[in-house]
Structure formats: C-alpha cells, structure tokens
Amino acid sequence: MSSYSVTEPSLRQKWFAGSLVVLYALITILPLAWIIATSFKSPSDAIAYPPKTFFTPTVEGYVNVFTTRTRLSEEQLQALGEPTTWYDTLVRKDGLVISGPSRFAERFTNSVIIGFGSTVLCIVLGTAAAYAFSRFRVPLKDDLLFFILSTRMMPPIAVAIPIFLMFRSLGLSDTHAGMILLYTAVNLSLSVWLLKGFIDEIPVEYEEAALIDGYTRFQAFYKVVLPQAATGIASTAIFCLIFAWNEYAFAVLLTSGNAQTAPPFIPTIIGVSGQDWPAVAAGATLFLVPVMVFTILLRKHLLRGLTFGAVRK
C-alpha cells in the first residue's frame, strides 16, 4: 500500500466529490437517454403529459424513419387484404400503409461515404505533411503550420459563398466528390497538427538505424515510422470521421438532393400528420449511437484530439 500522503484527498472529500460528479453526469446524460427512449415510444406515448418514463416499447419510430406512409380510408384498407409483413401490420393499426422507402437510408449512406472518404484522404495527406513538418527542414515551417491552423478560425458561412460559386462552375456542387474534398480541407488542420504531435514522439533513432541499413527515406517512413504511429493515426482518423459526420453548415448550404448527409435531413423528418418525434428520435439514435461508441473507445485520446494536440495528457 502507498504511504500516507498529504495531497491524497480524504475519504469524505472523495465521497462528496464523487456524488456531485455522478449527479451532474446523470443530469447531463438524461437528454441523450431521452432521445433513445423516445425512439422506442409510440407517437401518443411520446407526447404524453406528464412525460412517460415507463412505456411499452415499439419499433414504430424505426419503421417510420425508413418508410413513407399514406393514410387510407377504412374501405381501402379492407380492400387491400391482410398485411404481409410485420412492419406492414405495425403501421396498419394506425390506418396507414407503407407507400415506399424514405430517403433516410440514402442520407445515412451519404454520411458514411463522405465521412469515410474524407477521413481516408485527410489521413493520407495529413500523415505525409506531418512527417515532413516533424522531420525535415521545411522552409517557413512555423508560418505554414500557423497557416494550416488558421484555416480553422474561418466561419464556414464566410467561405461558403465562393465555394458555392466555385463548386457550381466545376460541377462539384451536390456531389460526393465535392463534399469529400471540402471536408478533407476542413479537417486537414486537425489531422496535420495531431499527427505531427504523434510523430514527434517517435524517436528519430529508429529511422536513422533504418537509413544506415540501406533503406531509402521513403522506405524508412513507410516501414519504420508508420507502424509506430499506427495508434496515433487511428485516433486521428476517428476524430476526422466524427467531425465530418457531425458537420452541418456546409452540408445544408451546398447539398440538396444527391449528396445530402444525415444531419440536415434528420430535422426535416415529419410524419403523416405533423411532427413525428419517435421517428426523429429513431433517426437521431441511429446517427448518434456510433459516435457514442467511438467516444468511449477514444476516451484516452479525447483531449489531445479536441485541442489539436495543444494539451497532452
């Protein structure tokens, strides 16, 4: 056991601190828990007063988020005969029939394509630049690094006007390629700064040994530095992915039909008669839960990722 230390908090202090933090955590998690809970409620349970904590779970919200439905009269429903699938049965009891798929799956796929596409590009460009900044004497190094960081200070709306014009004349507006390029540029500052920090920590001696063994510089980078930086690269990649995944301003301004991602789409989900909160919650849950999982995996690197490597733990 450790010896007595004057800086170790007493048991009572720990209890006091612990209970306050747990209380805050429970309050802060409540809205998120409420999203997930609402996604399993029926529309009438969702808008019940007082708000319902206990309810019979249903997947209606999830069915609704993936489909469009139309209201039919009693006779029309009867004429259709028995529902053939479980989700048909589910909406039939509200007097509705499924008329087709909604665009949610499409928007979600766009988010995946654009998120992963920009992340891969961002990591490739970022790793190369970070290695060069870390190991070589690049002219104007500090200015270039500051320039890269400063691109992050620009409000997205401020550059959106010319990007809108530029994309339109290049035929990139509302395309996956255009959005991938844009998100790569947005996240590149993060990727270069973070990866430079990770590569700086790898001792130069490893590469020097490899160079003496007859490796070329590129081989040394590829076979010695990259494997050592793998953890750093992976956590940087997840950060780039999360930021691209969450981005809204560019997505709402520059995409409409073809390449629209999920964040501008989810708030526009409405039901047959007014706002369908379980469906919105179901869309949000599907969209947010992957990020929650990644956050839990990333917890050791969080600070470093969020501060561009300015603070290390």
Place this chain on the structure above:
Amino acid sequence: MLKSSVDRVAEATPHAIARRMHGLSDRALAWLFVAPSIVLLLAVNIFPLIWTIRLSFTNFRVNRPNAEVEFVGLKNYLKILSDRDIWLTMQATAHFLIWTIVLQVLIGFTLAYLINKKFRGNDVWTTIIVLPMMLSPAVVGNFWTFLYQPQIGLFNYAVGFLTGADPSSFSMIGDVSLAPWAIIIVDTWMWTPFVMLICLAGLRSIPPSIYEAAECDRASNWRQFWTITIPLVLPFLMLAVLFRGIENFKMFDLVVQLTGGGPGSITELTSINLKREAFEKWRTGYASAYAVILFVTVFGLASIYVKALNKVKQR
C-alpha cells in the same frame, strides 16, 4: 587484390549521395509530402477567402448572374457598420458568447476539481459527461426543441417539478426573454465537458510536491487553492476559453436548429444573420463584406488573446 580496412568501411557505409541515388532526396520528399495539403488548403480556403474579399467591393448577386457587376468601393462596409440590425445581432452574439463562457468555465472547472479528487470510478463518469460534446449539434439541437416543448417537453416538466411552476406556462424557445437562455443552456450542456477536460489536464499537470511543500509551510487549503491551483491552471483555462470563444463566435448549427434565430431575431447570431443575407436574400456582395468583417474580428480578437495567453504562460 586485398582491400585496405579503410576501403571496406567506406564500402559498408552508404554514401550520402549514393543513398539519394536510389531514392528521393530529403528535400524533394519534403516538398512532395507537404505540397498536396498546402495546395488543397489554398484551393478550398484561401482562394475562396480572396474571392470573398473581391466580391465584398461589388454589388454582385448570385441569383442575378447576368446583371452587370459594379465596383462599389467601401459602400457595403459602410452600410454594414451603420446598420442597426447588425449591431443587434452582434449584441446577441456577445450575450451568447459571454454567458456560455462564464457558465462553462465555472461548471467545467468545478467538475474538473471534483474529478481530480480521484474517487472510485471517476474515469467512467468522466466519459459519460463527455458524451454530449461529441455529437452532432444540429441533430441534438433539433431534439432539444422537443425537450423544450411547453407541457410535454422533459425540460419544462423538470423545471415545473422542481419549482412548482406550470410546465405549460412558459416556452423556452417561443418567449423573447427566454430564448437567449435556451441556446445558452444547450450550448453549456454540450460544451462544458470540453472546458472540464482541459482543466483536468491542467490540474493533473501540477506536481504534488508543490502541495506537499505548501503543507509543510502550513498554508491553508484556501490559500493553496488561490496561490497554487488557480495560477497553474490558468493557462489551460485560458486555452479552453480561446477554443470556446472561436467556436461560439462561428456558432451556427446548434442555434439554427434550436431557434432558427427567433423569436423575431432575438437569437439571430452573426452566422445565422450572414446566412440569411447570403443564401436567402442573395445579396452576395453585401454578405461578402459582412463575412470579411466577421473574419477580421475573430482573427483580431484571437491574436490579442493569444498574446495575453503567452504572457500568462511566461509568468
């Protein structure tokens, strides 16, 4: 023929030039590695910025591409700076900025201080507290409008439960006096963990030996807090304020989904106002001048702040 030992050593050691022969030189490689990133950033950030500056001196409108584009000099700038509505959005932004930073610093630091007491399971609870920050502000902001519904909303219900007020008697996003607080509450909920994480890193960077020395000198806990903890955490705290300040000055997604700038234009922050000018009224030249003013403001304030931060660090 026998080789001398000097020759053998020379053969075994790859010559600098020889090494470069079967690979790119370091200098070429450096350029090859850096150039693509710089080119991309120039194309997607700097080129548009220069374009924005150029447009800001014209009366160009995107929705009238065939109209003649006139050079109007500083007219757009003068119009913006003398526009009362824009000063109102600036005020709304300042109100939002100041209160979010004050609340996040107070709550974030307190949480970090408590977590640093190293109670059992503190890492688990820290991770839970951090969750909101990682999520999409637009999606979460949209859901908060549901929590803020009068009567059926969880927020109104909780407030009613705690204070005894009628949950349907007030509307956080429909009421002119409450809406500015509605956005502050959600932003604080989302971003306090960020300030907390940075403060926690600051607290953990203080070596325990300093406190041990203070204890030997019989300094009270209160004194230790103000003369050791606060000064040593201050640079970290200031960094957190810088990040939050820049981010909240640019604030768009969360507030657009929560209130859309309303009711009226009471929560219309500068980014939302700018979006309205640029993409709804299509006054491109005017909006460009507006964008330039905003960018210069952020950049100017951030530079002054960084200078102050460096001074604190050097102390």
